[in-house]
Amino acid sequence: MAKVELQRLWKRYGDIVAVEDFSLVAEDGEFIVFVGPSGCGKTTTMRIIAGLEVASEGRVLFDDKDVTDELPSNRDVAMVFQNYALFPHLNVFSNMAFGMRLRKRPKAEIEERIKRTAQILGIENILQRRPRELSGGQRQRVALGRAIVREPRVFLMDEPLSNLDAALRMEMRAEIIKLQERLAVTTFYVTHDQVEALSMGDRIVVMRNGRVQQIGSPTELYDQPQNAYVASFIGSPPMNFLHGRVEGDSVALPEERTALAFNGAARAALTRAEGGEVTIGIRPEHIIFSDRPAESGLLSIVGTVDTVEPLGHTTLVRAKMASNKRLSVLINGKARLHEGETVYATFPPNRLYLFEHKSERALLGIVE
Ligand SMILES: Nc1ncnc2c1ncn2[C@@H]1O[C@H](COP(=O)(O)OP(=O)(O)O)[C@@H](O)[C@H]1O
Ligand SMILES: [Mg+2]
Structure with a gap:
């Protein structure tokens, strides 16, 4: 277990900058999730922490000790990969014992640790099987088990659940959270799935x-995204964006043939928009539909219902605005709405986000 510090890490492959000036301090026992689209540098950063990749610049510290030039074997980290990387010719027991045998641990200790870990993961009855005789979920458990038995200082997990079906993924997600809490090992976890990120990460x-x-807690990212990119990436369905021009206390939305008048914190934020162009953000779950324009103090925009998707406990409605762009609205329960119906989408002022259009910088987040 260790505090892990990444200091201004860079990684270049020729002209490609895979990691740019990455700094982070992970506290002992913390669960850190890296999330972002494919190719954004998640795996490269993990490999630098593991020592499998050499950073072009920057330092890696474990408990204040510089390990930048240490070999992976001296860092005491355990990695779980997307493809599990199990040895096909070894049975589950030997797969799990592999690292400890290399380190010449006593036989009794190896057996004891594997027994305990197998119990935690519910794989005691498959220890004699080979990987090809296992289901995807079982293989995943074995890969986790192999990492856990080593009792490392740091866990690195790179998209460990992406090969599993949805139901199993949910189950394993919950198991990993429980396990990490119990073992309290500092963990870095990579995913491209924002739901997984929000549900797992400290x-x-x-x-x-x-x-x-x-970098922030799930609530911070949801309530106070620092830019429009984070705002669009966190939350599902994604936040709606409306592009407009600041005109005094209002934002003119020429494409929608309307203007929204702001007051309070949002009005003050408008004055900070460089160049006077802003993007208004509103999450689908915060919009309220009404059959008439909003009363004073509230903002609304007119649209016609385009599609209605029942999702079980919620309904996703897409309304077409004057510009022909669609606004996603998430309604609790069933929606009694029909295609072509006129609706007024009302935006509660304390649920609005505001971004500088060009820089995408946040000017305002949710005010509770
Ligand atoms: N060994 C390598 N040689 C050249 N480019 C690489 C290498 N590894 C990764 N890259 C590039 O670095 C960037 C980040 O890759 P990676 O860290 O694997 O992203 P992610 O894990 O987020 O999908 C990508 O543009 C990728 O093509
Ligand atoms: Mg990757």
Whole structure:
């Protein structure tokens, strides 16, 4: 178990900058999730922490000790990969024992640790089987088990659940959270799935093109995204965006042939928008439909119902606005709405996000 510090890490492959100026301090026992689209530098950063990749610049510290030049074997980290990387010719027991045998641990200790770990993961009855005789979920458990038996200082998990079907993924997600809490090993977990990130991480690092966009708790990322990219990436369905021009206390939305008048914190934020162009953000779950324009103090925009998708406990409605762009609205329960119906989408002022259009920088987040 260790505090892990990444200091201004860079990784270049020729002209490609895979990781750009990445800094982070993970506290002992913390669960950190790296999330972002494919190619944004998640795996490269993990491999630098593991010592499998050498950073072009920057340092890695474990408990304040510089390990930048240490070999992976001296860092005491255990990695779980997306493809499990089990030895096909070894049975489950030997797969799990492999690392400890290399380190010449006593036989009794190896057996004891494997027994205990197998119990935690519910794989005691498959220890004699080979990987090809296992289901995807079982293989995943074995890969986790192999990492756990080593009792490492740091866990690195790179998209460990992406080969599993949805139901199993949910189950394993919950198991990993429980396990990590119980073992209290500092963990870095990579995923491209924002739902997985929000549900698992103590803190989440949102990445894009090798650059950290924001580091924060799930609530911080949802309530106070630092830019429009984070705002669009966190939350499902994604936040709606409306592009407009600041005109005094209002934002003119020429495409929608309307203007929205702001007051309070949002009005103050408008004055901070450089160049006077802003993007208004509103999450689908915060919009309220009404059959008439909003009363004073509230903002609304007119649209016609385009599609209605029942999702079980919620309904996703898409309304077509004057510009022909669609607004996603998430309604609790069933929606008694029909295609072509006129609706007024009302935006509660304390649920609005505001971004500088060009820089995508946040000017305002949710005010509780
Ligand atoms: N060994 C390598 N040689 C050249 N480019 C690489 C290498 N490994 C990764 N990259 C590039 O670095 C970037 C980040 O890759 P990676 O860390 O694997 O992203 P992610 O895990 O987020 O999908 C990508 O543009 C990828 O093509
Ligand atoms: Mg990757």
